[in-house]
Amino acid sequence: MLRKILMFLGGCGLLVWSFNSSLIAEMPEGKARIIAHRGVHQIFSPEGVENDTCTATRILPPENPYLENTIDSMRAAFEAGADVVELDVHLTPDGTFAVFHDWTLDCRTDGKGVTEQTPMTVLKGLDIGYGYTADGGKTFPFRGKGKGLMPTLEEVLAAFPDKKFIVNFKSRRAEEGEALAALLEAQPQWRSAVWAVYGGGEPTDAATARIDGLPGFTGASAKSCLLGYLATGWIGYVPQSCRDTIVPVPQNYAWLLWGWPNRFMQRMQQAGSEVIVFGPYGGDGTAGVDWPDEVAELPSPFPGYVWTNRILSTAPLLRAQP
Numbered sequence: 001m002l003r004k005i006l007m008f009l010g011g012c013g014l015l016v017w018s019f020n021s022s023l024i025a026e027m028p029e030g031k032a033r034i035i036a037h038r039g040v041h042q043i044f045s046p047e048g049v050e051n052d053t054c055t056a057t058r059i060l061p062p063e064n065p066y067l068e069n070t071i072d073s074m075r076a077a078f079e080a081g082a083d084v085v086e087l088d089v090h091l092t093p094d095g096t097f098a099v100f101h102d103w104t105l106d107c108r109t110d111g112k113g114v115t116e117q118t119p120m121t122v123l124k125g126l127d128i129g130y131g132y133t134a135d136g137g138k139t140f141p142f143r144g145k146g147k148g149l150m151p152t153l154e155e156v157l158a159a160f161p162d163k164k165f166i167v168n169f170k171s172r173r174a175e176e177g178e179a180l181a182a183l184l185e186a187q188p189q190w191r192s193a194v195w196a197v198y199g200g201g202e203p204t205d206a207a208t209a210r211i212d213g214l215p216g217f218t219g220a221s222a223k224s225c226l227l228g229y230l231a232t233g234w235i236g237y238v239p240q241s242c243r244d245t246i247v248p249v250p251q252n253y254a255w256l257l258w259g260w261p262n263r264f265m266q267r268m269q270q271a272g273s274e275v276i277v278f279g280p281y282g283g284d285g286t287a288g289v290d291w292p293d294e295v296a297e298l299p300s301p302f303p304g305y306v307w308t309n310r311i312l313s314t315a316p317l318l319r320a321q322p
């Protein structure tokens with residue numbers, strides 16, 4: 001009896017292995033595509049970062065002259081090889097999308113207050129490089145250099161009509177998703193430039209519901225997809241929450257996903273979904289694949305998207321993949 005039980009368990013194990021082994025599955029064709037988070041920008045140490053941490057006051061010594069979410073930083077990212085640039089938006093009282101990361105103005109700029117509550121005419125007059133320092137406030141290398149550089153989403157799309165962007169909604173207001181849909185309906189030439197949306201659930205859901213074919217993800221949808229797949233992927237089943245969408249994968253947990261990497265990528269492709277590999281999960285939900293050792297840990301080849309904060313350094317490494 002014991003022998004039969006062991007044989008049965010061994011057979012089940014072999015079946016599960018055959019469903020999920022990358023040793024007997026080929027990776028789909030294609031090369032890695034790069035998402036430049038906030039364009040080319042100043043990076044900071046993620047150690048101890050919380051939601052209210054002013055990251056502009058803890059940047060590393062500058063390696064480039066760019067400020068995040070500016071048109072110049074996006075142009076530099078595309079020139080460096082970005083396939084998609086991520087940007088952050090806030091819908092202002094005058095009905096315009098301001099492209100800026102922070103919920104408030106106090107950290108990076110010489111202004112005060114909540115970004116989405118400030119008219120665009122005021123935002124345009126701010127110095128968005130005002131608060132950056134790499135030495136605890138002894139020097140401010142970008143002060144005076146960022147005045148007038150906060151763009152509107154309309155300005156970005158007009159500047160790069162043939163490029164791709166992923167739009168991050170910073171609020172929980174469904175109104176933002178509706179406003180994005182209205183903008184693209186009024187300016188249909190920009191629809192192809194908005195590759196995807198993510199962030200707050202209400203605006204993300206509103207945008208994807210109204211804009212045909214627009215993919216998006218939220219923290220809740222990502223959790224539903226990945227946990228659902230962990231429960232069913234062992235038999236090759238892809239849950240509905242992982243279909244026709246974007247599947248974000250933290251690099252340090254990828255090994256847990258059934259069939260990673262070859263089978264997993266096959267299944268997501270067949271389900272109509274794109275996979276984005278983020279950096280190691282551990283606090284900052286937008287950690288990137290930023291350092292040579294992290295690039296080296298990616299499957300090679302990897303026909304998905306790679307999220308990075310350091311495109312000037314990581315793009316050459318990613319482009320060197322077979």
